Amino acid sequence: MREPAADASSRSLPAKRRATTKKPAKRVPDDKLDLRRTQSKMNQRRYRAEQLELMGRLQGEVASLTKDVARLEGRVGPLQASVPKNLRSFDPEISVANEYFRLFAQGYNKHSLDPKNVYQRDFLCSVMQPDLEFMGALGLEKLFTQWGLYTTLFQSVMMTCDKSCVVMCEPNIMLEGNARMQLRISRGTIEALFPHLLHNERLVQKLIGRVMVLSVLCQFTFDEHLKVQKFSTFANPVVALMDLLKSAEDTATAVSGCLLKENGELVPVTRQSLIPYGVTV
Incomplete structure (x- = not known):
């Protein structure tokens, strides 16, 4: 069936002309716009009030959980003490040792105002007893002194x-x-720890600038409070010098007057010899 002519001609009109035939959008009355604005403001106020209420509730829960955590942490010590040592985890002790080796991986920072120096000292004071047994002395000062000498x-x-x-x-x-x-x-190093080699320039030149690899066994003995009560070290300077010099004769000469002891302690030749390096012992 053929379409009416009028309908066919209207379809042939350009798109722009057809668009102009659309009815204009209805204008929203001012009272309805005011109502929408009022409802939007009320919704925002309600949302903010709900958020404030939620925030207050969460803060209260956080405070309550903080108290619970503190109470539970207070029970950890007695519970650990009640568990036989051969059955419990040794994570606290292992963590202390790992942090010690990490903090002193590049020696001891001697500058008292440097944050790393403060952290190193604070760490040792927090994990070791004030009357620590170390290299035949009591107290932490011997440990700080030895680290200062090494550095x-x-x-x-x-x-x-x-x-x-x-x-x-x-x-x-x-x-x-x-x-x-x-x-x-x-x-x-040679002047302070190998003074007997100063007349042996050949051996001095063989040592200067070289890296000596010293193996040190570190023993941490903990008390019932999980603090280090005794810290022992065992070194082998003979093997270290032998690996470095590659000569039994030169090693024997170097070891004969070496002031690096088998427990790793450095005993410099004299206090006066350390003045140029800014060290007091």
């Missing part, structure tokens, strides 16, 4: 721990860490 007398210090593990549970927990210290030797 000063060697051109550079690098320390890594190959592995650590608990080796004893009774009467106290003992953890051992196998450390490797990479110590770069300078002329100042």
